[in-house]
Each structure stands twice: as structure tokens, then as C-alpha cells.
Amino acid sequence: MAIVIVGAGLAGLRTAQEVRKLGYDGPVVLVGDETHLPYDRPPLSKDVIRGEREDTTFEPAEYFAEHRIELRLGSAAVSVDPGRRAVTLADGSALEYEDLVVATGLRPRRPSSLPELEGVHVLRSRDDAEALHRDASTASRAVVIGAGFIGCETASGLRHLGVEVTVVEPQATPLASVLGREVGALVGRLHTGEGVEVRTGVGLDTLRGTERVTHAVLDDGTQLEADLVVLGIGSTPATEWLAGSGIETGNGIHADVSGRTSDPHVWTVGDVAAWTVGDGRRRVEHWSNVGDQVRVMAPVLLGVEPGPSRPQVPYFWSDQYDLKIQALGAPSPEDTVRIVEDDGRKFLAYYVRDGILTAVVGAGKAGAVMKMRAGIGRPLE
Ligand SMILES: Cc1cc2nc3c(=O)[nH]c(=O)nc-3n(C[C@H](O)[C@H](O)[C@H](O)COP(=O)(O)OP(=O)(O)OC[C@H]3O[C@@H](n4cnc5c(N)ncnc54)[C@H](O)[C@@H]3O)c2cc1C
Numbered sequence: 001m002a003i004v005i006v007g008a009g010l011a012g013l014r015t016a017q018e019v020r021k022l023g024y025d026g027p028v029v030l031v032g033d034e035t036h037l038p039y040d041r042p043p044l045s046k047d048v049i050r051g052e053r054e055d056t057t058f059e060p061a062e063y064f065a066e067h068r069i070e071l072r073l074g075s076a077a078v079s080v081d082p083g084r085r086a087v088t089l090a091d092g093s094a095l096e097y098e099d100l101v102v103a104t105g106l107r108p109r110r111p112s113s114l115p116e117l118e119g120v121h122v123l124r125s126r127d128d129a130e131a132l133h134r135d136a137s138t139a140s141r142a143v144v145i146g147a148g149f150i151g152c153e154t155a156s157g158l159r160h161l162g163v164e165v166t167v168v169e170p171q172a173t174p175l176a177s178v179l180g181r182e183v184g185a186l187v188g189r190l191h192t193g194e195g196v197e198v199r200t201g202v203g204l205d206t207l208r209g210t211e212r213v214t215h216a217v218l219d220d221g222t223q224l225e226a227d228l229v230v231l232g233i234g235s236t237p238a239t240e241w242l243a244g245s246g247i248e249t250g251n252g253i254h255a256d257v258s259g260r261t262s263d264p265h266v267w268t269v270g271d272v273a274a275w276t277v278g279d280g281r282r283r284v285e286h287w288s289n290v291g292d293q294v295r296v297m298a299p300v301l302l303g304v305e306p307g308p309s310r311p312q313v314p315y316f317w318s319d320q321y322d323l324k325i326q327a328l329g330a331p332s333p334e335d336t337v338r339i340v341e342d343d344g345r346k347f348l349a350y351y352v353r354d355g356i357l358t359a360v361v362g363a364g365k366a367g368a369v370m371k372m373r374a375g376i377g378r379p380l381e
Helices: 010-021 061-066 126-136 149-160 176-193 287-302 366-371
Strands: 002-006 028-031 069-072 077-081 086-089 094-102 106-108 141-145 164-169 197-200 204-209 213-218 223-225 228-231 235-237 252-254 266-268 273-277 280-283 315-320 323-329 336-342 347-353 356-363
Touching: 002 010, 010 028, 010 287, 028 094, 061 069, 094 287, 126 149, 126 228, 141 149, 149 164, 149 176, 149 228, 149 315, 176 197, 176 315, 176 323, 176 336, 176 347, 176 356, 213 228, 252 280, 287 315, 323 366, 356 366
Parallel strands: 002 028, 002 094, 028 069, 094 266, 141 164, 141 228, 164 197, 252 273
Antiparallel strands: 077 086, 086 094, 106 235, 204 213, 213 223, 273 280, 315 323, 323 356, 336 347, 347 356
């Protein structure tokens, strides 16, 4: 019987590749609700919205035939029956599995209270990015709601296209909940320096317009003119289709330290997965985490010896304007932050908790960030 993987994004693809690499010879089925071949998402909010790249496909169709990975694209999984070990797809067909891997990622939030207007975008998929690029090419004034990574990268891409941009963020600085306020302020400064108006401490109330959006109304009553609005207000785990299956979910799909869910034949990996870490659960929304998880999960799923393990230091990055912002380790807004380099634009920050270096974050400081890899988790001299 097959390994069925639901979700044909980075985590689904990497799982299929890893089980083949570990010598699994049985059927592998990769189910995806999008019609595109598996593609890479980070370039969507960078090169794709700038119009510098269209295709971010990982592997051509022949690759899947060659590796005997059966693709079921354009077909959403709608339910799973763990008792029968079968997944039902939207067309009514059922796929039986020996093991099921759920890698369904996230869906961008779009409050239902907002009116449906042209010119309003979210950004998660290739179709979203292409639609945003098309619209941005003729837009003149954009309001980006949310200064998380998607909002900040979108603001940067829109400035590149010559669009006037205002970013609206309820927290005190951009990226405050990920990198804390000190470093968030440096990121805010970067955007201000590029001509973006950054409005913090205020949220979106509603949008106005008849067919196309004309204004974003903020919760302090301010009306901002806009012919383009991007909602970068976070995403929710795509777990709705597991309802009634008995598989434990909360903020994501609950799993142990190797990705096994409350059902012994169901596994989860990637952005949707809330793996056990220490005493709690952690869901991570970064690219490198996917490969780290797959390398842990696949050998346990197959019951084979894992390869030599590398110490895993979490890593993520974000490209904004000409700067790469990189984070090595696990920065937390609760850590003490030491800004160790700052030239007014590029910066380097150490995150410290109880004297231990938890993370290093830099903008335009690749060498200095990577040099600290061995120091993460150790006392900072
Ligand atoms: C615009 C953007 C930019 C990013 N930039 C960065 C970056 O610079 N650095 C970084 O570290 N990380 C970045 N990330 C995060 C990174 O891309 C994700 O961590 C990664 O894509 C997670 O992979 P995944 O396979 O878990 O989820 P996804 O890539 O979202 O794949 C999940 C797939 O499952 C499909 N699916 C959902 N429900 C079903 C269903 N019921 N049936 C079938 N299919 C289903 C979805 O449509 C999707 O195709 C970015 C993400 C986005 C969206």
C-alpha cells in the first residue's frame, strides 16, 4: 500500500524525495489542490511581484515520472478515515494508504467582514503573486496591512515598481512579534528610508470603494487613499478537511517529536505541523524548517536508521530592498537584544536569555551572522 502525501508544496515534495532517497520502493502519491507542479514560495513576495521571475517550479513533470511519484494535482483532499486508512478527494475518489503525511500548509487570513473589492490581495500562492504583480503594475498608491514578513517584503516589491506605499501595523514596530521591538524599529527605519510611510499602533477597520478599492479606513478613523490593498495579516493552518477524523488539531496538527500525529499512521510536516518541542508544541512558518523536519520524520516513518544527524540551528531569511535579513537560532521578543553593529541601515543583533546566546539577526551581514553558528546555545562572552 502507498504512502499518500496531502499537500504538494515544499513539505510534500521534500517528503516524497526523502522516502525515495531512503530506499522506499512502494507507491508514493502526492495530492495537491493547486493545479501547478510543486513550486517554491519565497520568490513570490520578492522576484515574482517585482515581475523579475515567473516560474518557481521545483522539478519538471518528467522528474515525478522518473521517481515514480504519482501526482494528483488540482484535487483537494476533503476527508480522511483513519479507521479505513483512506483519504477522499474532491472528485469523490478514495486513496488508501499505509501511511498518510499531511503537509497542507497555511491559508492567508482574509476577514469576512471586509467588502469584496477589486484591488484587494492576499499573498500565499503563485496565482496570488501573479495577480498582485499584474495589479501593482498599474497601481499608484498601495496600503499594506500588516508589517510581518509578507507585508514588509510586499512593501519592498511595490516600491521597486514605483508604487507609493503605506504600511499599517497594530504593533509598535514591524516584525515586533518575531524579532522584538529593538530590531523591529531598525526594520521600520529601513522602510522609511525607502519612502514607505510606516504607521504603527493602528489597525484596519474597513475598506471602501464601489467596484475597486479607493480607501483603507483605519481604526483611529484615518482614511488612506488606495488603489491597491495587500492584506498581510497572517495565515491559519489548513486543517479544516481533518474535521471529524479524530486527528488532534489546535494551532496546527499536533504531533510528537518526529511528526507522528495522534493517529500512528498519520504524520505531519511543514507550516501546518505543530511538533512537540520540549514541554510544548511549536509551529514554524519558515522554509529551512521543512527540510529539517523531513529529515527527522522520514526515517521514523519508514522504520529505517536515520543518516548522520547534523545539529539543527533554526534559520530563516527575508529579502527587503537590497538587504537580506537573516536569523540564525530562535529569536524571541522576550530575549534581551544587543545591537552590536548599526550603520544606519545594515545591522547585527545578538539575542540573549540568561546569558545564553539564543539567536543572531543581521541585515546585510551574512558573514557575521553565519560566523556565530557555533555560538548559538552557548554563553555569550
Ligand atoms: C510569499 C511567501 C514568501 C515566503 N518567504 C520566505 C522567506 O523568505 N524565508 C523563509 O524562511 N520562509 C519563507 N516563506 C515560508 C515558506 O515558503 C514556507 O515555510 C513553506 O512554503 C512551507 O511549505 P509547506 O509545504 O508546509 O506549505 P505550502 O508551501 O503552503 O504547501 C502546502 C500545499 O498544500 C495545499 N493544500 C492545502 N490544503 C489541501 C488539501 N485539503 N488537499 C490538497 N492540497 C492542499 C496548498 O494549496 C499548498 O499547495 C514564505 C512563504 C510565502 C507564502
